[in-house]
Amino acid sequence: ADPNNGTVPTPLTNYLDTQYFGEISIGSPAQMFNVVFDTGSANLWVPSQRCSPFSTACFTHNRYDSSQSHTHVENGTGFSINYASGTIRGFLSEDVVVVGGLPVVQVFAEATSLSAMPFIFAKFDGVLGMGYPNVAIDGITPVFDQIMSQHILKEEVFSIYYSRDPKQSPGGELLLGGTDPNYYTGNFNYLETREMGKWEVTMKGVAVGAEMMFCAEGCTAVIDTGSSYITGPASSVSMLMKTIGAQLDETGYKVNCDTVKMLPSVTFHLGGQDYSLTHEDYIIWQSQFEGDVCIVTFRGLDVPPPTGPIWILGANFIARYYTEFDRRNNRIGFAAAV
Numbered sequence: 001a002d003p004n005n006g007t008v009p010t011p012l013t014n015y016l017d018t019q020y021f022g023e024i025s026i027g028s029p030a031q032m033f034n035v036v037f038d039t040g041s042a043n044l045w046v047p048s049q050r051c052s053p054f055s056t057a058c059f060t061h062n063r064y065d066s067s068q069s070h071t072h073v074e075n076g077t078g079f080s081i082n083y084a085s086g087t088i089r090g091f092l093s094e095d096v097v098v099v100g101g102l103p104v105v106q107v108f109a110e111a112t113s114l115s116a117m118p119f120i121f122a123k124f125d126g127v128l129g130m131g132y133p134n135v136a137i138d139g140i141t142p143v144f145d146q147i148m149s150q151h152i153l154k155e156e157v158f159s160i161y162y163s164r165d166p167k168q169s170p171g172g173e174l175l176l177g178g179t180d181p182n183y184y185t186g187n188f189n190y191l192e193t194r195e196m197g198k199w200e201v202t203m204k205g206v207a208v209g210a211e212m213m214f215c216a217e218g219c220t221a222v223i224d225t226g227s228s229y230i231t232g233p234a235s236s237v238s239m240l241m242k243t244i245g246a247q248l249d250e251t252g253y254k255v256n257c258d259t260v261k262m263l264p265s266v267t268f269h270l271g272g273q274d275y276s277l278t279h280e281d282y283i284i285w286q287s288q289f290e291g292d293v294c295i296v297t298f299r300g301l302d303v304p305p306p307t308g309p310i311w312i313l314g315a316n317f318i319a320r321y322y323t324e325f326d327r328r329n330n331r332i333g334f335a336a337a338v
């Protein structure tokens, strides 16, 4: 009998409340990798043993060596993926991938070049896309679709918990097949995904304090478990930051730590519900030797049409609102995280 009754948990590591990743294995014998479970993309990639020695981001991470795996199947098709934040190039391979103890035969990309920015800062090795198949590059069937076709999950959903306390262990949980009552309270509120095949919803407004400031006529919000921050159109975010007195420097927005307690909440109107973040949720307070630094976890990002303009709700939002991604009903559920 299945001890997890049709659900499969994977504990996640929380790195500074900005990177959350879990362990998978690829190949036989198992080669271990830390990956981000990313609803903002739909492909699996890990660094390759064959990556160029000049790719700093490559040799500082675990690399897949196909010559050491007797279940490896050659493919060789070219692969490249461009995130707003960086580029990955490589080629396709097939091997046994194990997620939460579940083996699937999976086509994935061996990355032979990773842009130094941002991947030299990555504590994870690769990315496991949890997006829909129609956004998968090279038309590859994503890992979660492979798992669904095994008909072992109680429900065709997966849920994500991100801890806000860097000292808490585990720092989060991916649960395939259901939701985990240990990590949320109250009921779920559901939103239909806006467009088939993307983890995005229609947002009805963004308020600062009690005042509606953006997206009053409606806009798109992507729920991206692989993004650290909340991003919005650069002009809107810069107005929002001015309202809370934040200054932009080369690493992002910061506020004077003395003002943090008085900062207003920022509220996202989604599906008839208000999802508010307080300063506890959107400020990362770092004590550094030259004094405390208070980072605002919002970033300006202009995504070009037709995809943009969009808001991206990332880890800081998910840490406050436990999120269920429902492939059966094409909807996203939010509940208050514990």
Ligand SMILES: CCN(C(=O)c1cnc(C)nc1NCc1ccco1)[C@H]1CCCNC1
Pocket: 018, 019, 020, 021, 036, 038, 039, 040, 041, 083, 084, 085, 118, 119, 121, 122, 123, 127, 224, 225, 226, 227, 228, 229, 314, 315
């Ligand atoms: C993974 C690539 N992503 C990042 O935003 C990103 C980049 N570089 C670093 C160093 N970290 C990132 N995310 C850390 C993280 C883990 C969980 C929450 O945030 C995005 C690209 C767009 C699709 N969605 C994912």
